Amino acid sequence: MMDLQPMTIRNLLSVLLLLIAPTLTAAETMTPAMKTAIQDLMEVTGATQMKTRFSEAYVQQMQALFATGNPRLSLRALEMVAQETRVVLDARLDGEHGLFASIYPIYQQHFTLTEIEALVAFYRTPAGKKAISIMPQVTLQSMQASQHWAQSVGHAVQIRVKQRLAAEGLR
Numbered sequence: 001m002m003d004l005q006p007m008t009i010r011n012l013l014s015v016l017l018l019l020i021a022p023t024l025t026a027a028e029t030m031t032p033a034m035k036t037a038i039q040d041l042m043e044v045t046g047a048t049q050m051k052t053r054f055s056e057a058y059v060q061q062m063q064a065l066f067a068t069g070n071p072r073l074s075l076r077a078l079e080m081v082a083q084e085t086r087v088v089l090d091a092r093l094d095g096e097h098g099l100f101a102s103i104y105p106i107y108q109q110h111f112t113l114t115e116i117e118a119l120v121a122f123y124r125t126p127a128g129k130k131a132i133s134i135m136p137q138v139t140l141q142s143m144q145a146s147q148h149w150a151q152s153v154g155h156a157v158q159i160r161v162k163q164r165l166a167a168e169g170l171r
Helices: 004-028 033-044 047-069 073-095 099-110 113-123 126-168
Strands: none
Touching: 004 113, 033 047, 033 099, 033 113, 073 099, 113 126
């Protein structure tokens, strides 16, 4: 009887794992609706336009790099550098294993389809459009304010600690 019980528990665990495994896999797969919603969110928030700016800046860097290495490089050759750089970037950003494809699961991990759709709807409103347009400046100004605040707090802490150490006769 002792041998039968561990075997039964082992069998039950095996069956349980077989039943759970499809739900684990389903949680990891992305539905077309979720992918489309995430793409819409990236589009409405300007992430795709940012990709274009990044790509063009990268193209210019590559052209400068090739031109520095070969100052006599023709304009035709520099245009070829730009074209080939764009081909690689497009594949690496948008392809099946590209940057954007690797970002989609991150959104899926943190948001439901309903939440993504709500964000898209919000960012299409006047308030959402304003948030998108001014958020970079707000973030930059907030970081600058935080740095200024941290410096003033650090100075106040130094003064207070020095006074306390002096009062205690410590250095």
